Amino acid sequence: MNYDxxxxxxxxxxxxxxxxxxxQGDTLAMIASENHVSEAVLEAQSSVLTNKYAEGYPGSRYYGGCEHADTVEQLAIDRAKELWGAEYVNVQPHSGSQANMAVYTAMLEPGDKILSLDLTHGGHLSHGHPKNFAGQVYEVENYEVDEESGRIDFDEVRAHAEEFDPDMIVSGFSAYPREVQWEEFQAIADDVDAYHLSDIAHITGLVAAGVHESPVGVADFVTGSTHKTIRAGRGGIVMADEEYGDAIDSAIIPGTQGGPLMHNIAGKAVGFQEALQPHFEEYAEQTLKNAQALADHLQDHGFSLVSGGTDNHLVLVDLRDSHPNVTGKEAEEALEDVGIVLNANTVPGETRSPFVASGIRAGTPALTTRGFDEDACETVGHCIAEVIDNPDDEDVKAEVAEIVTGLCEEFPLYDDDTEGLVFE
Incomplete structure (x- = not known):
């Protein structure tokens, strides 16, 4: 791949x-929100649609010359409906955060109340952090996971909701390694007369493949990212019942965005088409197997995992028991030195700054895209353990770097000989 x-x-x-x-080819991408798209998606995202303004929606644009943009956007919408079983879909949000903004704008008034998962317990900035727009426009309180089990305590969520009386409850996460019980959240929302927004940004692909329970048809609104585990063009998506469609459409344009990024929507359409193929379910299943293999190896090596394991694509390691003198940031930097790229992450009961953190978050979506299996992920787990056990030992790091180089060569990315990633 060149840029002549x-x-x-x-x-x-x-x-x-x-x-x-x-x-990207010479390192292992293990940031749980990252993945590698095919060359078909890359080509679609770099297409001439970057030249086209298409404010409005298919069949109802503010500008002329949108017939081909209409075709592409309608394909993305129709494929998303098929993938997730949604009545209504909007593929125009530029990101998962803007998808959340659209739902808030459509259904809430400034000052309304949102109940969401605390950021340090696995939530997301756009769920109402004080530095984020949601925390500045709305009144936000947070529920937490149980610090001992690492899991959502629905009795605590219900009690908090009954006391706070929110207008919207947000479920979903950026660092929660367990399957989410959407029906439990919906029942609580119904009981306190609140809307329920399910943010599946991390698990859009797992839900599409049927390896994680779907909130579509359960929650009032479902938002997500269109890259991450779904491997489509980078951006966001909103799904809901048809009755909310007009309000969300208006919240996106003119409410929160202008012209849609039609080249990104083309990338979404192509990625969704790839995800509709039989191989995608195999990919999603392997992503879970790889995460489990990684989790098992780290636990066998003495690492503490938040919630004791994983049901999805990510593993959240709490270093405080096994390596109390190693911060998440130090582990992140030492691992990047050897070609393993993941991120420091807060853990339940966090006592350090989020910029330092006491944990690390590791994901398997990108490794699985490259062809990694359980054995390869166990090798990666060995590498992670060796480096964190010996963060200042240059000999150990050199040995691990050599193993990482071997893995990268065994599982090439965008290799000229194979014409890059082509999902068949």
């Missing part, structure tokens, strides 16, 4: 792009 045309205009940017291709 870019180089003829802007060598500095071409250098950075080609270096990033090398970085």
């Amino acid at each position: 045309t870019v180089r003829s205009v802007d060598p500095a940017v071409a250098d950075a792009l080609e270096a990033e291709v090398d970085r």
Whole structure:
């Protein structure tokens, strides 16, 4: 993969792009929200649709010349409906956060109340953190996971909801390694007369493949990211019953966005088409198997995992018991030195700054896309353990770096000989 045309205009940017291709190929992407898309998705996202304004929706645009943009967006909508079984879909949000913003804008008034999972317990900024728009526009309180079990305590959520009387309850997470019981959240929301927004940003692909329970048809609103485990064009999505469609459409344009990014929507359409193929369910199942293999190896090595394991694509390691003198940030930096890229993460009962943190979060979606199986993920777990056990030992890090290099060569990414990732 090269950028010769870019180089003829802007060598500095071409250098950075080609270096990033090398970085991704030569390292293991284990940030749980990252994945690798196919060359078909990359090609769609770099298409001439980047030139086209298409404010409005298919068949009802503010500008002319949108017939082909209409085709692409309608394909993305129809494929999303088939993937997730939704009555209504909007594929225009630029991100999962903007998808959440659209639902809030459509259904709430400034000052209304939101009950959501605390950020340090696995929630997301857009669920109402004080530094985020949601925390500034709405009154937000948080429920937490049980610090001992690492799981959501629905009795605590119900008690909090009855006391706080929210207008909207948000379920979903950015760092919760267990399956979510959407019906429990919906029952609580119904009992306190609140809307229920389910944010499946991390697990859109797992839900589409049927390896995680779906909130579609259960929650009032479902939002998500369209990259992560679904491997489509980068952006967001909103799903709901048809009765809410007009309100959400208006909340996105003119409410929170202008022109949609039609090239990104093309990438979504292509990625959704790939996810409709039989191989995608195999991919999702393997992602879970790989996460379980990674979790088992780390536990066998003495690491404490939040909730004691994983049901999904991510593992959340609490370093405080096994490595009390190693912070999450120190572990992240030591692992990046050897080519393993993951992130420091807060854990329930966190006592350190979120910029330092006491845990690390590791995901398997990108590794699985490259072809990793359980054995390969156990090897990765061994590498992670060796580095965290010996974060300042350069000999150990050199040995691990060599193993990582071998894995990258065994499972190439965008390899010129194979014409890159093509999902068949």
